[in-house]
Amino acid sequence: MSALSPDGRWGGKVTSRPLPDARDELAALDPSLRETLAEIWWAQSATELRVAGSFGIVHEALAALDADAPLVTLSARAVDDEHRHAALCLDMASRLAGRALAPPPPLPPHHPHHRAALDEAERRSLYVIGQCALNETFANAYLTTAFRDTTSPLARAAIQELLRDEIDHSRLGWAYLSRLPEARRARISDWLVPLTLTNLREWHESATTHSHAYAAHGVPAADDVREALAETVREVLVPGFEHVGLDVRALSQWVRAGMPTR
Numbered sequence: 458m459s460a461l462s463p464d465g466r467w468g469g470k471v472t473s474r475p476l477p478d479a480r481d482e483l484a485a486l487d488p489s490l491r492e493t494l495a496e497i498w499w500a501q502s503a504t505e506l507r508v509a510g511s512f513g514i515v516h517e518a519l520a521a522l523d524a525d526a527p528l529v530t531l532s533a534r535a536v537d538d539e540h541r542h543a544a545l546c547l548d549m550a551s552r553l554a555g556r557a558l559a560p561p562p563p564l565p566p567h568h569p570h571h572r573a574a575l576d577e578a579e580r581r582s583l584y585v586i587g588q589c590a591l592n593e594t595f596a597n598a599y600l601t602t603a604f605r606d607t608t609s610p611l612a613r614a615a616i617q618e619l620l621r622d623e624i625d626h627s628r629l630g631w632a633y634l635s636r637l638p639e640a641r642r643a644r645i646s647d648w649l650v651p652l653t654l655t656n657l658r659e660w661h662e663s664a665t666t667h668s669h670a671y672a673a674h675g676v677p678a679a680d681d682v683r684e685a686l687a688e689t690v691r692e693v694l695v696p697g698f699e700h701v702g703l704d705v706r707a708l709s710q711w712v713r714a715g716m717p718t719r
């Protein structure tokens with residue numbers, strides 16, 4: 458795991474690289490496929506904007522938890538990153554549609570309340586862990602699958618741009634966990650199954666809805682995403698939580714039971 462630099466960056470950036478000129482690529486696509494892909498990227502723009510709001514909550518949580526300054530700084534940058542992602546997705550949607558599209562209406566805020574949390578500090582910790590170590594790590598799995606299967610140069614450039622930031626966002630969660638006070642570890646360990654289960658269920662519901670028809674154009678197929686998410690639980694989350702000193706026995710048992718999400 459990379460160390461944070463004093464200003465909270467892992468070689469991050471503040472602007473997107475321009476997408477390649479793709480007029481020839483787009484002109485060769487079937488119009489109905491273009492329209493469908495435009496709708497998918499347009500919807501993704503709304504999701505990215507909602508994640509920007511979630512990172513606002515993560516930022517407040519880290520500040521209130523008196524977390525290390527680089528983590529607080531990085532979480533503020535993540536808000537900007539997600540706004541940039543929303544703009545990038547809207548740009549993709551507009552290019553595919555062949556006209557400038559208006560931004561999608563904002564989605565209602567979405568973050569769990571963790572009513573069973575012991576206190577406000579535990580609740581804030583759960584926001585950070587859920588959004589960064591879980592949601593953004595799953596986002597990496599999704600985008601890595603998308604990148605692997607995409608042949609479109611335009612979509613590959615956009616996915617690469619998103620992926621670069623989401624890796625940093627997940628590292629934020631793992632860095633926070635590695636600094637978790639000893640006194641909190643046992644209770645956070647008890648949260649691993651509900652946190653992972655809920656997050657995985659949301660990914661299943663939102664990201665596993667497409668056939669193989671769009672995989673070459675940046676939208677991975679449902680079965681491939683599900684496989685990548687499951688592999689991430691087994692190969693990244695369980696060993697990662699164990700590495701930072703959490704008790705993963707219950708989580709491992711849930712994995713062995715087939716990762717039921719109901």
Ligand SMILES: [Fe+2]
Pocket residue numbers: 505508538539542619623
């Ligand atoms: Fe994003």
Ligand SMILES: [Fe+2]
Pocket residue numbers: 508539593596622623626
């Ligand atoms: Fe992100």
